[in-house]
Amino acid sequence: MRKSLLLTIAFLVSFAGMPSKSADLTLCWAAWDPANALVELSKDFEEQSGHNMSFEFVPWPNFADRMLNELNSGGKLCDLMIGDSQWIGGSAEAGHYVKLNDFFDAEGITMDDFIPATVKGYAEWPKGTPNFWALPAFGDVVGWTYRKDWFERPELQAEYKDKYGRDLDVPQTLAELKDIAEFFQGREIDGKTVYGAAIYTERGSEGITMGVTNALYNYGFEYGNPNSPYELEGFVNSDGAVKGLEYYKELYDCCTPPGSSDWYMSESIDAFRSGLVALQMNFAFIWPGVHADPNVGGDRSGYFPNPAGPGGHFAQLGGQGISVVSYSGEQEAALEYIKWFAQEEVQKKWWELGGYSALRAVVEDPGFVTSQPYAQTFLDSMAIVKDFWAEPAYASLLLAMQDRVHKYVIAGQGTAQEALDGLVEDWIEVFEDEGKL
Amino acid sequence: MKVSPLQKAAEATPQKLGRSIRGLSDRAIAWIFVTPTILLLLAINIFPLIWTIRLSFTNYRANRPNADIKFIGLRNYERILTDSDIWQTMQATAHFLFWTLLLQVVIGFALAWLINRKFKGNGLWTTIIVLPMMLSPAVVGNFWTFLYQPQIGLFNYLISFLTTIDPSSFTMIGEVNLAPWAIVIVDTWMWTPFVMLICLAGLRSIPDYIYEAAECDRASSWRQFWTITIPMVLPFLMLAVLFRGIENFKMFDLVVLLTGGGPGSTTELTSINLKREAFEKWRTGYASAYAVILFVTMFGLASIYVKALNKVKDR
Numbered sequence: 001m002r003k004s005l006l007l008t009i010a011f012l013v014s015f016a017g018m019p020s021k022s023a024d025l026t027l028c029w030a031a032w033d034p035a036n037a038l039v040e041l042s043k044d045f046e047e048q049s050g051h052n053m054s055f056e057f058v059p060w061p062n063f064a065d066r067m068l069n070e071l072n073s074g075g076k077l078c079d080l081m082i083g084d085s086q087w088i089g090g091s092a093e094a095g096h097y098v099k100l101n102d103f104f105d106a107e108g109i110t111m112d113d114f115i116p117a118t119v120k121g122y123a124e125w126p127k128g129t130p131n132f133w134a135l136p137a138f139g140d141v142v143g144w145t146y147r148k149d150w151f152e153r154p155e156l157q158a159e160y161k162d163k164y165g166r167d168l169d170v171p172q173t174l175a176e177l178k179d180i181a182e183f184f185q186g187r188e189i190d191g192k193t194v195y196g197a198a199i200y201t202e203r204g205s206e207g208i209t210m211g212v213t214n215a216l217y218n219y220g221f222e223y224g225n226p227n228s229p230y231e232l233e234g235f236v237n238s239d240g241a242v243k244g245l246e247y248y249k250e251l252y253d254c255c256t257p258p259g260s261s262d263w264y265m266s267e268s269i270d271a272f273r274s275g276l277v278a279l280q281m282n283f284a285f286i287w288p289g290v291h292a293d294p295n296v297g298g299d300r301s302g303y304f305p306n307p308a309g310p311g312g313h314f315a316q317l318g319g320q321g322i323s324v325v326s327y328s329g330e331q332e333a334a335l336e337y338i339k340w341f342a343q344e345e346v347q348k349k350w351w352e353l354g355g356y357s358a359l360r361a362v363v364e365d366p367g368f369v370t371s372q373p374y375a376q377t378f379l380d381s382m383a384i385v386k387d388f389w390a391e392p393a394y395a396s397l398l399l400a401m402q403d404r405v406h407k408y409v410i411a412g413q414g415t416a417q418e419a420l421d422g423l424v425e426d427w428i429e430v431f432e433d434e435g436k437l
Numbered sequence: 438m439k440v441s442p443l444q445k446a447a448e449a450t451p452q453k454l455g456r457s458i459r460g461l462s463d464r465a466i467a468w469i470f471v472t473p474t475i476l477l478l479l480a481i482n483i484f485p486l487i488w489t490i491r492l493s494f495t496n497y498r499a500n501r502p503n504a505d506i507k508f509i510g511l512r513n514y515e516r517i518l519t520d521s522d523i524w525q526t527m528q529a530t531a532h533f534l535f536w537t538l539l540l541q542v543v544i545g546f547a548l549a550w551l552i553n554r555k556f557k558g559n560g561l562w563t564t565i566i567v568l569p570m571m572l573s574p575a576v577v578g579n580f581w582t583f584l585y586q587p588q589i590g591l592f593n594y595l596i597s598f599l600t601t602i603d604p605s606s607f608t609m610i611g612e613v614n615l616a617p618w619a620i621v622i623v624d625t626w627m628w629t630p631f632v633m634l635i636c637l638a639g640l641r642s643i644p645d646y647i648y649e650a651a652e653c654d655r656a657s658s659w660r661q662f663w664t665i666t667i668p669m670v671l672p673f674l675m676l677a678v679l680f681r682g683i684e685n686f687k688m689f690d691l692v693v694l695l696t697g698g699g700p701g702s703t704t705e706l707t708s709i710n711l712k713r714e715a716f717e718k719w720r721t722g723y724a725s726a727y728a729v730i731l732f733v734t735m736f737g738l739a740s741i742y743v744k745a746l747n748k749v750k751d752r
Contacts, residue, residue, distance in 0.1 A: 064717075069716070072502075203698065204698070258606070259585075259587040259611055261612075396719070396720070399713060403701075407701035411701025413701050433496065433720075
């Protein structure tokens with residue numbers, strides 16, 4: 001009798017520890033390789049919590065359009081949103097995301113445990129203040145992939161040394177990168193014509209901006225006066241910035257495959273995997289896929305951070321934080337997911353599955369740098385990141401830059417100085433409309 | 438006794454309703470039937486139009502539902518009409534409209550003329566020719582993107598075969614001087630069959646006896662073409678131009694898939710530009726003013742054109 005009573009109590013207690021009801025949670029993100037890894041990872045959450053997870057993944061070129069429409073219309077489709085880093089300002093101010101400070105405090109989650117650049121980039125608004133609207137979910141940064149097997153060919157090494165007076169190796173500067181791209185442009189390798197570099201040139205969403213900033217930052221471009229916000233003149237269109245923009249156009253003109261006038265992530269991946277280019281600019285998320293590729297994977301490819309320029313050493317930040325959508329009817333369960341996701345064990349598994357964890361305990365682990373051939377490059381790149389505007393009006397700022405830069409770099413209209421002067425005018429107009437100037 | 442449908446309807450009408458409408462005139466009953474449709478039209482056409490006009494005088498942004506909406510008078514209109522980028526998109530649209538209409542009318546009429554000749558396999562050729570217009574613009578946009586590929590595209594190889602130019606030396610959708618023609622070619626390929634079908638209907642509506650009479654009068658084929666065929670097909674041709682003109686003025690999907698509006702903004706047509714302003718930059722007030730300007734332009738042009746069409750038909 002006593003034994004059965006104990007069993008009954010144990011049974012009831014075990015039920016009391018479980019969530020009151022199982023919820024159907026929908027997580028929204030971009031349709032790309034890491035999303036598949038997250039589906040795999042989330043199976044553990046479903047098992048542990050009893051909640052059902054479903055996913056809404058949208059291809060990158062339509063991701064912002066689709067999801068921002070969803071948020072702006074107060075849609076209830078997404079309970080959890082892994083939104084782009086630049087959305088944080090708008091989503092925080094428009095009330096799309098739930099503020100997470102109290103939740104973090106209650107659950108003992110501290111932002112000190114995450115890579116500082118990801119906290120600033122993905123979670124904070126206003127920047128530099130301890131107001132958190134997301135948990136850093138996926139660290140990402142623009143870096144480079146190169147054909148290591150081509151670089152190691154003795155005949156190419158000898159020819160390169162003759163021509164440029166240095167070894168054919170990972171470039172340390174943007175000027176060296178251009179030399180290497182020029183060297184490979186139009187070359188016959190294994191009976192096939194190959195080209196120098198696949199770079200971002202896409203016009204419709206954010207592509208060319210995510211590419212050109214890697215040159216602009218390193219030649220001295222600033223988003224404004226560091227001491228006086230929104231003072232753009234002389235920073236956005238400084239002499240260094242003009243040289244950076246000219247560099248990107250030269251790189252496009254001299255060293256990219258024909259027909260690459262509207263390329264972003266997927267086109268660059270395809271070009272590299274098909275053996276069309278020696279170098280590829282792309283976000284770090286592609287590296288696990290490149291490493292596993294039967295044609296170019298393993299030792300045939302190498303990885304390096306965006307090279308330095310005369311004005312500094314930076315790389316464009318990518319990546320996203322995970323937020324709870326304020327219109328969700330399942331906020332409790334969504335917060336439960338974030339709590340589960342923030343755990344060290346889960347983050348370790350996230351990295352193993354191909355997701356770039358932003359948790360310091362994972363990336364600072366002594367075994368991390370040797371865990372994958374691109375792990376060190378990821379760490380080096382995350383140490384030099386800079387991000388685009390995260391203002392509520394980021395879309396207008398981004399589209400203005402897309403237009404100005406694409407017109408100069410791809411269409412060859414006007415000069416670099418005119419493009420950046422025009423950009424200053426556009427951005428000032430946006431900030432005036434916003435009431436910030 | 439045979440009961441007429443009218444009697445049946447009267448018997449089926451509930452007595453209460455019958456009593457209440459007995460005193461109504463035919464006109465009043467007609468209004469009762471038409472009113473729901475009018476209300477529906479007001480709700481889905483007229484109200485949004487009036488609302489758009491109202492928004493066009495404000496700084497409203499749909500992504501800031503809680504922000505203050507300020508009345509800014511004609512500022513949006515002034516900004517649009519003095520914006521050189523907008524005029525550039527207008528030029529791109531005019532280029533696209535002019536060349537697609539011209540090519541589609543000329544080629545469509547020529548094809549209709551050929552198909553109208555009675556020959557073996559006539560039906561099969563008609564089916565083959567109209568195939569492109571049956572495809573989805575999404576499919577057409579994607580496969581022409583492949584056809585235009587410098588490395589693997591058939592189009593470039595065809596040009597190379599005909600001219601000995603290196604196929605990878607030019608990019609139809611990536612070069613400023615070629616991209617506007619790339620979209621014209623694809624739209625012409627897809628929609629010429631539509632113009633052809635309308636012309637064919639026109640050609641087949643001309644009675645044979647008119648040509649027989651002309652032959653009796655010893656009129657040459659050339660003379661018959663200019664004095665019988667063209668005047669009698671002209672209303673059909675003008676109708677085809679009206680349909681294609683309206684469609685191409687709001688062209689979006691095909692061009693977005695082919696060039697995305699680039700390179701630069703070389704192929705950014707007004708509809709693409711408007712979508713970017715409204716749903717990417719979220720300048721709702723500004724985009725409303727832009728839409729009103731486009732609506733007035735299109736409505737004005739279409740009205741003038743329809744008047745001309747009626748005159749031609751009355752002749």
